Amino acid sequence: MSSASAARPLEVRHLQLARAVAAAIAAAMVTFSPDHSSAFGLSVFSGFAILTAIMMFAAAWLVYPRGRRGAAVLIGVLDVVAGMIAGIGPLRSDTTFFVLVAVWALATGVAEGVVGLRARRAGLPDARDAIFIGALGVVLAIALLCVPAGYALNYTIDEAHQTFTLTGITIGVGIFGAYTAIAAVYLGIAGFSPRKDATPELAAASDEHPGGAA
Numbered sequence: 001m002s003s004a005s006a007a008r009p010l011e012v013r014h015l016q017l018a019r020a021v022a023a024a025i026a027a028a029m030v031t032f033s034p035d036h037s038s039a040f041g042l043s044v045f046s047g048f049a050i051l052t053a054i055m056m057f058a059a060a061w062l063v064y065p066r067g068r069r070g071a072a073v074l075i076g077v078l079d080v081v082a083g084m085i086a087g088i089g090p091l092r093s094d095t096t097f098f099v100l101v102a103v104w105a106l107a108t109g110v111a112e113g114v115v116g117l118r119a120r121r122a123g124l125p126d127a128r129d130a131i132f133i134g135a136l137g138v139v140l141a142i143a144l145l146c147v148p149a150g151y152a153l154n155y156t157i158d159e160a161h162q163t164f165t166l167t168g169i170t171i172g173v174g175i176f177g178a179y180t181a182i183a184a185v186y187l188g189i190a191g192f193s194p195r196k197d198a199t200p201e202l203a204a205a206s207d208e209h210p211g212g213a214a
Contacts, residue, residue, distance in 0.1 A: 109137025
């Protein structure tokens with residue numbers, strides 16, 4: 001392991017586990033809340049995105065060596081901007097949820113995917129995880145774009161003698177919850193999985209090929 005890598009106080013696995021916890025909290029909030037409105041969905045998303053941004057900014061100096069910090073900072077900026085916009089009360093609407101979360105998912109998904117591909121070319125062990133999370137983000141964006149924001153379906157449960165309405169925003173918030181649940185499980189497994197340390201040659205290659213798993 002290179003001296004630069006050995007000097008890092010934390011490893012990528014620590015970032016993955018921290019992100020898994022943030023995603024798990026968001027998934028639990030969506031799963032166990034009967035409120036799937038845009039206000040609730042954007043509130044959960046805002047907290048999740050800003051918390052993730054803080055982790056990425058910290059990881060840029062505590063986890064990644066020089067030459068791999070730029071990607072973490074970029075993803076952190078995308079997270080914090082989206083999180084701050086989602087936190088603006090007057091802007092919270094069904095349309096805002098679908099547009100903001102879809103754009104964020106696509107932007108961060110592409111960024112993490114590119115980071116993962118560069119890391120794979122450099123032979124770094126965390127490349128596959130970044131590629132998967134990047135692809136998952138793109139899938140989230142596509143899924144949200146496929147749901148009409150104004151969709152509404154009335155249905156009746158005879159046993160309960162009640163009529164309910166399934167709306168587009170309910171589906172959208174549920175999809176975001178599913179995304180965070182999958183991300184939490186995957187990142188948790190990745191964080192606890194044993195991996196080989198990069199050799200000095202691979203560590204040097206990472207400096208020549210900026211980027212790393214987020």
